[in-house]
Amino acid sequence: MRAFSAIAAAIVRGFVRDRASLFFAVVFPLMFLVFFGGVLSDRGQPAAELVQVGDLALVEALSPEARDAFDAAFDVRRVDDLDTALEQVRSGDADVALRQDGGTLVAHYTQTDQVQAAVTQATLRALVDGTNVALLAQEAGSAVPFALDVERVEDESLTVIQFVTPGLLGWAIATSAAIGAAATLQGWRQTKLMRRLQLAPVRTRTIVSARVVVTLGIALVQTAIFLGVGMAFFGLSLTGSWWMAVPLVLVGTLCFMALGLLAGALTTTAEAAVNAANFMVLPMAFLSGSFFSLDGAPRWLQTISDLMPLKHLNDGMLDVMVRGEGPAAALPVLGILAAFALVVTLVAAKLFRWESV
Amino acid sequence: MTAIRVRDLTKVYGEVRAVDGVDLDVADGEFVGVLGPNGAGKTTLLEVVEGLRRPDSGTVEVLGEQVWPRNAAVLPRIGVQLQASAFFERLTAREQIRTFAALYDVSPARADDWLERVGLAEKASARVEDLSGGQAQRLSIACALVHDPELVFLDEPTASLDPQARRNLWDLLAGINEAGRTVVLTTHYMDEAEVLCDRVAVMDSGRVLQVGSPAELVRHLDAPARIIVAPGQLDEAGARGIAGTESVEVGPDGTVLTTRHPADVVARLGELGALDGVRVQTGTLEDVFLALTGRSYRA
Ligand SMILES: Nc1ncnc2c1ncn2[C@@H]1O[C@H](COP(=O)(O)OP(=O)(O)OP(=O)(O)O)[C@@H](O)[C@H]1O
Numbered sequence: 001m002r003a004f005s006a007i008a009a010a011i012v013r014g015f016v017r018d019r020a021s022l023f024f025a026v027v028f029p030l031m032f033l034v035f036f037g038g039v040l041s042d043r044g045q046p047a048a049e050l051v052q053v054g055d056l057a058l059v060e061a062l063s064p065e066a067r068d069a070f071d072a073a074f075d076v077r078r079v080d081d082l083d084t085a086l087e088q089v090r091s092g093d094a095d096v097a098l099r100q101d102g103g104t105l106v107a108h109y110t111q112t113d114q115v116q117a118a119v120t121q122a123t124l125r126a127l128v129d130g131t132n133v134a135l136l137a138q139e140a141g142s143a144v145p146f147a148l149d150v151e152r153v154e155d156e157s158l159t160v161i162q163f164v165t166p167g168l169l170g171w172a173i174a175t176s177a178a179i180g181a182a183a184t185l186q187g188w189r190q191t192k193l194m195r196r197l198q199l200a201p202v203r204t205r206t207i208v209s210a211r212v213v214v215t216l217g218i219a220l221v222q223t224a225i226f227l228g229v230g231m232a233f234f235g236l237s238l239t240g241s242w243w244m245a246v247p248l249v250l251v252g253t254l255c256f257m258a259l260g261l262l263a264g265a266l267t268t269t270a271e272a273a274v275n276a277a278n279f280m281v282l283p284m285a286f287l288s289g290s291f292f293s294l295d296g297a298p299r300w301l302q303t304i305s306d307l308m309p310l311k312h313l314n315d316g317m318l319d320v321m322v323r324g325e326g327p328a329a330a331l332p333v334l335g336i337l338a339a340f341a342l343v344v345t346l347v348a349a350k351l352f353r354w355e356s357v
Numbered sequence: 358m359t360a361i362r363v364r365d366l367t368k369v370y371g372e373v374r375a376v377d378g379v380d381l382d383v384a385d386g387e388f389v390g391v392l393g394p395n396g397a398g399k400t401t402l403l404e405v406v407e408g409l410r411r412p413d414s415g416t417v418e419v420l421g422e423q424v425w426p427r428n429a430a431v432l433p434r435i436g437v438q439l440q441a442s443a444f445f446e447r448l449t450a451r452e453q454i455r456t457f458a459a460l461y462d463v464s465p466a467r468a469d470d471w472l473e474r475v476g477l478a479e480k481a482s483a484r485v486e487d488l489s490g491g492q493a494q495r496l497s498i499a500c501a502l503v504h505d506p507e508l509v510f511l512d513e514p515t516a517s518l519d520p521q522a523r524r525n526l527w528d529l530l531a532g533i534n535e536a537g538r539t540v541v542l543t544t545h546y547m548d549e550a551e552v553l554c555d556r557v558a559v560m561d562s563g564r565v566l567q568v569g570s571p572a573e574l575v576r577h578l579d580a581p582a583r584i585i586v587a588p589g590q591l592d593e594a595g596a597r598g599i600a601g602t603e604s605v606e607v608g609p610d611g612t613v614l615t616t617r618h619p620a621d622v623v624a625r626l627g628e629l630g631a632l633d634g635v636r637v638q639t640g641t642l643e644d645v646f647l648a649l650t651g652r653s654y655r656a
């Protein structure tokens with residue numbers, strides 16, 4: 001037990017004093033969290049640039065609330081002739097040119113920015129429809145008979161921070177577990193520390209479990225920091241069985257340590273091992289929806305994604321942390337991750353040699 | 358009891374026979390040096406004896422036990438300083454030795470004592486990466502000795518030490534040897550082997566060429582002594598006239614006579630009144646070493 005805690009303490013000290021590994025384990029992923037959670041979600045959809053050609057009676061006639069929505073959606077500039085307005089749209093100085101032709105609003109836009117075009121179109125249509133409904137209601141001499149309530153699908157109700165926290169956390173854990181294992185394995189091999197430890201009366205099992213326990217501890221600290229920062233600064237709110245994230249994080253860490261061991265077994269220097277680990281984890285993070293959702297991705301990409309352990313870890317954490325699913329939702333994921341960890345560890349152990357001879 | 362018994366030991370790396378049919382016995386409490394040029398196989402021999410490498414053939418017994426496969430019964434009884442320092446990254450000297458102490462269930466206080474004994478008390482809070490080569494070497498030795506092992510292996514312990522640290526380490530090693538510990542070390546310094554070792558084994562190309570006490574080896578070498586007479590004390594003809602002189606060489610520092618009968622020659626020099634400033638150089642372990650292993654560079 002003394003040997004175990006001495007080795008564990010030595011590893012923890014080595015980790016905490018290594019600025020680079022601290023940075024990549026904690027600070028770097030947090031920067032992403034701040035970026036996605038803070039910057040992106042505050043900004044929302046940018047206002048579209050609208051050039052108004054002459055007077056727009058319909059816009060003037062908007063109800064106060066509709067007028068607010070219009071102002072929020074568009075930055076309005078006024079020009080007097082259509083040609084100038086069209087030229088501005090064509091050259092990208094404006095997103096849309098709007099004129100009124102009798103009872104019809106005519107919007108000119110390009111399809112260069114399809115998202116912006118779609119948003120513009122939808123907003124304008126909503127304004128026109130809204131005004132029509134209001135006018136109809138006025139003619140009928142009654143209050144508006146019905147209001148349109150939008151019922152959103154649950155996934156869309158996840159604000160940006162809810163969606164990105166589990167994915168970024170998954171990526172952070174995967175990176176530091178894989179790199180930690182790869183670097184330790186190679187580092188100990190190179191510095192001959194492992195040979196020196198073989199001459200001390202400690203079991204290899206003790207050494208390995210000290211390393212594993214430390215990495216698990218680091219992963220839990222990463223989780224606590226992530227969730228703490230998310231909740232304190234970006235309005236992250238966790239759902240019912242979020243605590244199931246703890247076993248998910250632990251088993252996920254084992255899984256990525258195994259990948260790190262494999263990277264260490266396939267390479268001969270610590271630098272190469274770290275690069276190999278990065279090379280495995282970073283593309284996997286993209287393919288696993290750590291940075292953006294893959295819901296809109298092509299079928300074949302989603303199939304590849306399903307083969308990635310990180311995708312399952314991310315999904316499992318989303319389920320229990322923000323989608324409000326019960327603890328049972330994490331069980332299949334735990335099984336998949338554990339199986340993956342086992343297989344990869346066996347392969348790595350098969351390939352690994354302490355010595356080239 | 359014999360501390361180490363090695364019989365017909367061979368270790369091959371691909372084409373290289375790093376250790377080639379070595380027999381070696383080390384008695385309890387003995388201080389043994391392994392000498393040899395670079396690549397002679399000293400480190401490999403030690404590593405096989407320590408149980409770090411599997412021998413290709415032959416037998417090794419350490420403190421009456423087998424060492425391969427890894428034998429937990431032997432490990433607490435031996436202390437090893439590897440040729441390349443092996444440390445936990447980013448720990449201070451004190452944390453380092455306390456960690457090793459914990460592996461052997463030795464108290465932190467005793468670990469701190471050892472820092473003191475190798476003169477690193479001032480560097481206790483320095484990270485191992487910031488120690489000088491010689492300081493790291495001393496820390497590595499302290500880590501090998503921290504659990505007071507019966508049998509100590511040191512692979513070039515004094516390489517990269519300054520003269521003070523070297524002498525201090527000699528005292529320390531002589532001390533633990535006097536306290537009954539068996540010590541096996543490798544070295545390239547012949548003076549060190551002569552001062553410290555009860556016996557030395559001279560190795561080359563994986564083989565042990567000779568084993569014996571330094572004095573025995575020198576005697577066995579039968580090298581002539583060199584007697585240097587100060588300038589102006591004796592002319593060349595006079596020198597050649599002395600019975601037992603094999604050769605005479607006159608140089609700016611004096612006249613050099615080589616002889617296998619130094620006592621007779623010195624007596625004759627006394628009769629001639631040429632003793633002022635006379636120096637006598639007898640054969641050294643270095644001569645033995647060079648005679649056995651030649652002068653060409655090793656890979
Ligand atoms: N791990 C290894 N793989 C392949 N060859 C090796 C290995 N270790 C040593 N050798 C070779 O075995 C031979 C003996 O090496 P060894 O390290 O035992 O020499 P040494 O006597 O300790 O030399 P030095 O005085 O330089 O420390 C050398 O030719 C060396 O190149």
Ligand SMILES: [Mg+2]
Pocket residue numbers: 399400401440512
């Ligand atoms: Mg060596």
